[in-house]
Amino acid sequence: MDRPQMRLRNSMTRKTGAFAPLDPANVRLYLCGPTVYDRAHLGNARNVILFDLLFRLLRHDYGDAHVTYVRNFTDVDDKINARAAATGRPIGDITDETIGWYHADMDALGNLRPTHEPRATAYIAQMVTMIEGLIDAGHAYAADGHVLFSVASFPDYGTLSGRSVDDMIAGARVEVAPYKRDPMDFVLWKPSDAETPDWDSPWGRGRPGWHIECSAMAKELLGPSFDIHGGGNDLMFPHHENERAQSCCADPDAGFAQVWLHNEMLLVEGRKMSKSLGNFFTVRDLLDRGVPGEVIRFVFLSTHYSKPMDWTEEKAREAEATLRKWRALAAPGGTPDPAVLSSLRDDLNAPGAIAELHRLAKTGDGAMLAASAAVLGLLTPELGQWSETGDDALVEAVLAARLDARAGKDWARADALRDGLLAAGVVVTDGKGKGWEAGTGFDPAKLEGLL
Template sequence: MTTIRLHNTKSRKKEDFVPIDPQNVRMYVCGPTVYDRAHLGNARPVLVFDILYRLLRHVYGENSVTYVRNFTDVDDKINARAAATGRPIRDITDETIGWYHDDMDSLGAMRPDQEPRATEWIGAMITMIEELIAKGHAYEKEGHVLFRVRSYENYGALSGRSVDDMIAGARVEVAPFKEDPMDFVLWKPSDVKTPGWGSPWGYGRPGWHIECSAMSYELLGASFDIHGGGNDLQFPHHENEIAQSCCAHPEGGFANYWLHNEMLQVEGKKMSKSLGNFFTVRDLLEQGIPGEVVRLVMLGTHYGKPMDWTEKKRAEAEQTLRNWRNLTADVVAGEVDPELVDTLADDLNTAGAIARLHVLAKGDAATFKASALFMGFLTDELGEWAAGVDLTAYADKLAAIRAEAMETKDFSAVDAMKKALMDAGVEVRMSKAGVELLPGAGFDAAKLEGL
C-alpha cells in the first residue's frame, strides 16, 4: 500500500499518515460562510483537499473515506446582507450555496460526502456548550456563554504561541462580561430582528467556532484523522476548535493531522479590492477562462507555498490542456501511473505530479489519460470549452494556398492567412507532411469568420 506523508501543522514536521481506522478514514475541512460569491482564494483549499480526498480514496478505497466540509449559514455578515437587501436569510444562504456548488463543480472538485449547515446542528452546539459549562471550561454572563481559555493548558500549541503572547499581538474583543481578554464566545444573545434559537441562556445564536467542533463530533467522532483549512484559520478558529473539543470530549484527541494551505496572490500582490485585482471564481468563468484551466494553474504550486495567479500561467495552462485533450481525444484510459501516485503521496506534491503528467504525455497515452483523470483533468464534465473545435477546413485551405505559393513563389497569401489564424489563437504547424492547426491559448472561433 502507498504510504502517504503529510506535513502536520500540529507537530511542524512531515509524518507518515496512519489512519485511526483504515476502513473509515475521516477528514473535516472548514467551509465557506455563505453570503456572497466565492473568490479565487476561497477555491484554493477546495482544490487542495479535493486532491487529498482523491488520493485517500485511491489508497484506502472509495467507500472507506468520509470527507466533511461545513457551510456557515449563521453569521453577522449574513445578517447584514439580509438587513441591507430585505431578503430572508434562508433565501440568501440557499442561493449562495447553489452558487458555491456551481463554481466549485466548474473547477472539477468532487463534493464532500457530507456538507452540514450550521443552522441544522444548533441542538448539538447547545449540548456541547452545556458540557463545557458543567466541566468548568465555560461560563454564562449577561446572556453570553464564554470559553475559559486558560482552563485548557495546551491552548496555543497548534500555532506555537502562548496565551500572553496572543493577547499582546491579537485583536481581542474587550467586553465587561469576559473574565479574561482571550475568552471567546460560545453563545450570544439575539434581538428580535436577528436570527436566534431558544437555549438555557436565553434566545440567541452560536459563536463561530463552536459549530465546527459540534458538527465534526457528531459526524466523525471525538477523534478523527485530518482537519484542514487555510492558514488564516489556524488562529483563532482552529485553536478554539481544539480547546473546546478536547475539553468537552477529553476521551478523544480531536484531529490527529492538521493541514493548512497558504494564501493566494495575483501577479505577485495580495488580492484586494483596493488594488483592483480581486475577482471571484465566477468572474473568471464569465471571462471565458475554463474551470479546468483554473484548476491546473492553482495545483501547479504546492499547497504550503503562496500561490501566484498570473496571466502567463493561465495562457500556458490553457495551451497545455488543449494539447492534452487533442492527444487523448480517442484514447481509453488505462491504469493510473504508480510514480504519479507516489509523488502526490509525498505531502500532496501537486506540482511534481503535474510535471509527471508532462512526462507521461510523451509515452503511453492510456496511462497518461488515467493519471490525468485521477487528478481531475480531462474529464468529460470539464471538456466543453475544448470540444467542437474542427479546424480541418482551415488547414485544407492553408495547404492549398501554400501549394499555389510554391508554384508562384509569392507567399504573401500564406503569410496573411497564417497571421489571421494566429490572431485567432490558433497554433499553426507547417511541415513537408502538411498543415496542422491546433486551438491555442486565447482561441477565439469568432475571429475565424471570413477566412
C-alpha cells in the first residue's frame, strides 16, 4: 500500500529528507519526558506539542493501531531526592503528584496520551542488563561502586551534536573524578547512601545514571531500532549523545533511532525565559490566568519547530480571536484538506498548515475546516469548552471576520459586517476591555448568518 510521502529534518544529518518507517505496520516514536519533581514550565510543552502533532499525522497516514509513541517519566533523579529532603515528603508521593499535574497540564493543551508512559523505576532490571552487556563488550567499566561508559570505545561519539570531544570537554561541566579513566566518561550506575533510593546490582546497591534510563526503556518498548527520537535541542548534548553511544554499543547491529527530531527553544516577549527576568512561568500559571489551552497550542504551532518560538500576549490575543471565529464556522462531517496535510508532511510545517486553515475559513467550508484543524489538535470537542460563551463568541467571531476582511481589502464584506454589528447593538470599544460592549437594543441573534 502506497503511503503519502513525508519529509523530516534529521538532526543527525542536518538535512531534510524523505521519511520511511522501518515497519509501516508499527511506526515507532520516543520522546524524552520530564523529570517529575515540579510543574512543567512553558518551554517544556513545546516538544510535547511537536510530538503530538507528529503522532496525529502518522496516525492519520498509517492508522491509529500502527503507531507506537513512548514518552517516559524520569522518577529517579537527584533533583527528586533533593525535593524530598527539603520537604520531608516521600519520593513516591512527590512523583505521583507531579505526574498527575503533568497529565492535567498536557491534556489541557490538547495533547493525546502516548501509547506507553514508562516510569524509569519500573525498568531498573533492564538497565542493569544493558550495563552488564556494555561491560562484557568492553564499552564500560566498574570503579569504586560506579559503572562508567568509556567514550573512547565509541569512535562515532559526537556525531549527533556535531562536536569534537575537545569541544565537548570545553563546553560542558565535565565531572572530574578519580575513578574515571577519561574526563568524558559518563555514569551508568552509581552508589547510593542511606538517604537515597537504591536497588541491587552486581556492583552493589545503587541507582542508575540519567542517560541509561531512556536507552533501556526505548529498547524494551520499541526494540533496538526504531523510527524517531526527539526532544528539545538542549538535550542533544550530553543526553542524546550519550543515549545514542550506549545504545549503539549495546546493540551494534541495530541502528537505534533512524531520525532525530529536535525543537528550538522558547522566548517570552523576545527574551529568554528566566526567573531573574520575571518572565518564567509554568503551563499551569497561564491556564490559571484564564489563557485557554487551545490558545497556547495555537501560538506554539504558529512557529516552525526548528525556529525559536516567542510567546507574546499579542500572539495569544490574536490566536483567541482566530479560534473564536473558526469555532463559529466549524461543522462536523468533513475530511482534511489535502493542502493542510501536504504542509504537515513537509517537515511538520504547522505554520503553513495554519495558513491553509485561514484560507478554508474564508471559503466558509466549516466541515473541512474542522477536520483539517483536528489533525493539528485544534477545534476538537475536548478543547472547546472555553469558547462556549454563547453571545460573546458570536460577537467576537464577527469582529474577527471584519478584521480579516479589512486586512484582505474586501471592503464590501467589511462594511456589511460593520453594519450587521451596528444593527445588533454592538458597540466597539477599540480594544478596551474585551473590545466591545452590548449597546442599546443588543440582539446577537441578528448576527446569525453573517459568517
